[in-house]
Amino acid sequence: MSKRYLLLVLPILALEAHDYHNDNKNMMIKSSFTYSDFKNSKQKNSAKVYSLLLNTKIKKHKIEIQNSYSAVDTIKPPLKKDLQINKTFLRYSYDFSKENSINLSYMHIVDNLAPTDGGNIFGIGYLYRKNSFRVSLNRYRSEYDDFTADQSDVNIQYHKEFGKIKTDINLIAKYISLNDYSNRIFNTKAPTTPDDEYLTMGVKLHAFYDGYHIGFGGFGGDRLFAVMGDGLIVQHHAMKFNKTYFATVGKKINNYNIILKYVYQEADELPQNNFGVEMDSLSLNINYKF
Numbered sequence: 001m002s003k004r005y006l007l008l009v010l011p012i013l014a015l016e017a018h019d020y021h022n023d024n025k026n027m028m029i030k031s032s033f034t035y036s037d038f039k040n041s042k043q044k045n046s047a048k049v050y051s052l053l054l055n056t057k058i059k060k061h062k063i064e065i066q067n068s069y070s071a072v073d074t075i076k077p078p079l080k081k082d083l084q085i086n087k088t089f090l091r092y093s094y095d096f097s098k099e100n101s102i103n104l105s106y107m108h109i110v111d112n113l114a115p116t117d118g119g120n121i122f123g124i125g126y127l128y129r130k131n132s133f134r135v136s137l138n139r140y141r142s143e144y145d146d147f148t149a150d151q152s153d154v155n156i157q158y159h160k161e162f163g164k165i166k167t168d169i170n171l172i173a174k175y176i177s178l179n180d181y182s183n184r185i186f187n188t189k190a191p192t193t194p195d196d197e198y199l200t201m202g203v204k205l206h207a208f209y210d211g212y213h214i215g216f217g218g219f220g221g222d223r224l225f226a227v228m229g230d231g232l233i234v235q236h237h238a239m240k241f242n243k244t245y246f247a248t249v250g251k252k253i254n255n256y257n258i259i260l261k262y263v264y265q266e267a268d269e270l271p272q273n274n275f276g277v278e279m280d281s282l283s284l285n286i287n288y289k290f
Helices: 003-008
Strands: 027-039 044-058 061-074 083-095 100-111 120-130 133-143 148-162 165-179 197-209 212-223 239-253 256-269 274-289
Touching: 044 083, 165 212, 197 239
Parallel strands: none
Antiparallel strands: 027 044, 027 274, 044 061, 061 083, 083 100, 100 120, 120 133, 133 148, 148 165, 165 197, 197 212, 212 239, 239 256, 256 274
C-alpha cells in the first residue's frame, strides 16, 4: 500500500495543542487532515493535506518521524496539472539535564511542479526550561537547487496555572534571509525580485481545563520560504505571507486529544505579482498517547 493511501485510512491529527502536554514519556501518534480553500489565487483552488507523526521518547532520547502528503487542485492554465507534494521529516532530541536539550532535524521535499522539488531543510535547536519558563532557539537551513534560505527562531513560553486552569503564552520571532533567490526561478517572466530579509513576530495563547483545550494567536510581518510549526512545516512555494490568524478548540478523552483548528492567512503570489490571496484552512487532529 502506498504512503498516500496509508495516510488516507489513518485517524486525523492535531497540530499545535498544548506544548507542555506534548512532552510524552513513551510514545505518541499524531495524525491530521487539513482542507484549505484559496481565494484570489491564480494558481490554486483548494488543497488537502494528510499527515502522520510518530513520536517516541526513551530516557534522554526523543525521536520524531513525520510524513505528509498534499493534493492541490490547481488552476489550469497556467498550471498543466494538479500539484502533489510529499514531505518526510525526522528529528532527534537529547536531554542533557532537566533544563537543557538539543535537537537535530531534517526534511526532504518531493514536489511534482515547483522548482523547490528535492529541497532539503536542516535544523539545529536548543531548549532551556526552568520553572514556568521555556526558551527555545532554532536555526534552519533550506537548500534548493537554485537558492537557499537561512532562518533563526526564538520562542519564549510562560506557563501559569490558576487552580485547575493551565495556561501558556508563547512569544515568537522569526528572521529569514534569502540567498540568490529571484522570482524568475518560478516564473521566467516575473518582473521583480523580493527583499532578501524578513522578520516575523507571533503570539500563541492556550488554556486547558478539565480536559478541554482552547487557543488562539497569529503572526504579523512578511515571511517567505519560512519554516513553521516547530520545524514540522515549510512553506516552499513562492508566496509571501503577511497575515496569519488561528484558533483551536479540543477535548482530551483518556489517552486521546481531539482538536479542531481554523487558520486564516493572507499572502502574495510573487512570480505573478498577484496580491491579496486569502486562505481558509480547517484541520481535524487526533493525538494518541501510549
